[in-house]
Amino acid sequence: MKVNVQLFAAARDAAGTKSVSVLLHNHGTVRDLRAALIQDYPQLAAWVGIARFAVNMEYAIDDTALSLSDDVAMIPPVSGG
Amino acid sequence: MITIVENSIDLDSVVRSVEDPAAGGVVLFLGTTRQFTRGRETLSLDYDCYREMALAKMEQLAEQARQRWPIVRCSLVHRIGHLGLTEASVAVAVSTPHRADAFDAAEWLIDELKKSVPIWKKENWADGTSQWVHPGSESS
Numbered sequence: 001m002k003v004n005v006q007l008f009a010a011a012r013d014a015a016g017t018k019s020v021s022v023l024l025h026n027h028g029t030v031r032d033l034r035a036a037l038i039q040d041y042p043q044l045a046a047w048v049g050i051a052r053f054a055v056n057m058e059y060a061i062d063d064t065a066l067s068l069s070d071d072v073a074m075i076p077p078v079s080g081g
Numbered sequence: 082m083i084t085i086v087e088n089s090i091d092l093d094s095v096v097r098s099v100e101d102p103a104a105g106g107v108v109l110f111l112g113t114t115r116q117f118t119r120g121r122e123t124l125s126l127d128y129d130c131y132r133e134m135a136l137a138k139m140e141q142l143a144e145q146a147r148q149r150w151p152i153v154r155c156s157l158v159h160r161i162g163h164l165g166l167t168e169a170s171v172a173v174a175v176s177t178p179h180r181a182d183a184f185d186a187a188e189w190l191i192d193e194l195k196k197s198v199p200i201w202k203k204e205n206w207a208d209g210t211s212q213w214v215h216p217g218s219e220s221s
Contacts, residue, residue: 009129009201010213050215054199057134073131073199077215080128080135080159080200081112081171081191 001026006073011047031062051076082156083139090158090172099154099176106180108187112171114164122207128161131199138198150186
């Protein structure tokens with residue numbers, strides 16, 4: 001399945017785009033997503049290691065399984081306030 | 082009032098949004114743009130956000146605060162975009178029947194907002210470089 005990942009801040013600058021997509025097997029997890037991003041977008045690798053991922057606007061863990069309709073976003077360490 | 086704005090935060094409206102006859106105190110916290118961080122000079126800041134999730138997280142924090150303190154009203158406003166020195170990037174306002182709870186709740190809200198709400202700050206340094214801040218490179 002194809003998963004689109006929204007990018008923000010430093011990750012967006014590193015990739016030069018607002019979102020990227022990767023192919024995962026069905027029921028792929030956030031862990032699989034990290035590996036696919038590092039492979040397909042090496043310029044994001046430094047951020048993939050320290051980012052959290054949000055699935056449908058909630059922080060996910062690495063074991064969280066993804067599905068085609070999920071809203072997925074890469075969340076570098078936040079610095080609001 | 083839970084909102085993200087692109088222009089100056091209207092402080093009067095933030096304070097008015099927490100006024101209530103049941104309240105005996107209002108605490109307003111503002112996060113403002115600081116010129117020097119560990120000796121390094123900032124000219125301006127730029128903020129980015131994941132708007133839908135940031136608003137959802139801010140709503141969740143307000144709800145959690147309501148469960149911990151006897152909050153009458155509370156407001157969280159974050160500004161994004163480009164900010165000059167002294168400008169406020171965030172406002173937290175809390176009203177409670179007695180002041181101690183308003184101080185405690187406002188402090189907890191800004192601390193938690195900085196940990197979990199998907200908003201990012203970029204420092205535009207006086208030496209001409211720019212850098213997204215993240216905990217560790219810390220200037221927040």
